Amino acid sequence: MESMLHLAAAEIKEPTTAGWILMIGSVSFVVILVGWCFKRVLTADPPIETDVPAGKGP
């Protein structure tokens, strides 16, 4: 039934404005996220301060 519901809504049509926004937004989000992450990893900023002194951890 669920897929039938989707089929009923699914006709052959161009992406709607919402469709374009969701597609471009989703793809852009993952591209920017992965680019930002790898830039941080490869430029290797010095580690931030730890919350716990060495040897006092859990």
Next chain:
Amino acid sequence: MSQGKQEWGSRLGVILAVAGSAVGLGNFLRFPGNVAANGGGAFMVPYLLAFLLLGIPIAWAEWTMARYGGAKGFHSAPGVLGVVGRGKVARYFGIIGVLIPLGVYFYYVLIESWCLGYCWEYLKGGIGVPTGADVNAQVAASSAHFAEFTGAATDGALFDFSGATAGVHETSLIFWIITFAVNFFFLYRGLSKGIEAFCKWAMPAMGVAAIIVLVRVLTMDANPQHPDQTITTGLGYMWNPDWEALKNPKTWLAAAGQIFFSLSVGFGVIINYASYLKRKDDVVLSSVTSNATNELFEVGFGGLITIPAAFLFMGLSISAFQDSSFGLGFKTLPVVFANMPGGNFMGAIWFFMLFLAAITSSLSMLQPTLAFLEEALGLNRKVGTFVLLVVGALGNLFVLWHSEGLRALDIIDFWIGTFLIFILATVQIICFGWVWGIEKGIAEAHRGAQLRIPAIFRFIMKYVSPAYLLVIFVLFIGFNVLDRTDDDGNVITGYWSKIWAEDNQVERLALGLISLVAIGLIIATAIGEKRWRAQGLDVDGLKPLDPNVK
């Protein structure tokens, strides 16, 4: 410990290895099917929520606990969880973290070998889809070839070397042997020289292959017989939102399941891989980076390639296949390649890309089990690899023989590759947030971190993630384990009933196999515990960590 010698060669290496473990067939086949079947673009709302509330937090917890367990000298899930969960209960739950990757390997490497075999067949000229025929006839031909290649017609079919299909069966088995051997070759070479070296080459290669296929798909002309079937209408079919779908619990379950299984959290892999990190190595940014890489392949490539390409040739009838990864990947896409100019070349690239995605995952399934054998039984790498090779081959042969309808594969995938992942993820997030304590856990995560975990995640990791998991788990049982009636009054048999149905002996045999392996792992853990205590290791995580540990 013999495992102490293993370590990652570089930080990028471990990130790519974890990302390689996460990126698999599900990114290219399951994700687009899920989107199309569950509200199109609207699916991204529960998907993003699950990413933020389940995927990222559980991955942080897993990376952090693993690094801590590694510093205590443990690299297997029972060892690490025994330390973090402070005792026997968590340690024995940790066995699930070995059972999952080993059990999934029993069938996953077969799917991997299909990808390599299909790649070879495309290099030789395709799989024989009759392009002049009606599209339904083409799909039927493609489906028939898949059934022959996998032996889905009857049990033992792949071992029948007589008749017209003997060549296909031989090809299938030869590629299984090749794939199996390649896996163990890289495993035996070790963490840095084997798995890491392979992933550092395979991940960029997979990216290049995905870009080639994506560019080709996005530049395809309209279907000449159905001019309204174009790539853009294919994108519209996949991404146009159906907001009503958000009212259906099935959509939320599918989104959470997709994130969950795609990121390899609760799988027993990260808890092994991250245990080889040094004490001061970052885990927070590394975890997010490997998750982001997985998302790039899933949303960026999987979201744009598979469904639009298949839609171009099949139109709305694609909906009959979108719920099945095998249906999309091995039955409909070959029709696309058959009709596409240069389709054999693109088909070879596509299936080689799937093979790379699969082998970086299957390697990550072997390493946790090998680490466990070495750690619990004191085996050296050579003997451990041999034992694992024998167990892996027996598991593969079981699934290869019981090939009718791929039922053995399906039942192991469900109980090991789906059900137990929920259990392990729940155990892990409870160990992190409640047994270890959220403040101590976050503090440990921040040791050497290059990214600070936002404060809100203290609340999320302690309360929201476990509660979200529980709700999803209850929904999952309701939809899949128990019998249910759909809106049309049809009874859908759940996996529990499937076990006990009179004709389902294969399902019972598969569960018997899983139980045997589980018993073996329990015995090995008991032996390991005695060895670890005799070695003076902090088995129950009761002592503070030695500050001199690097």
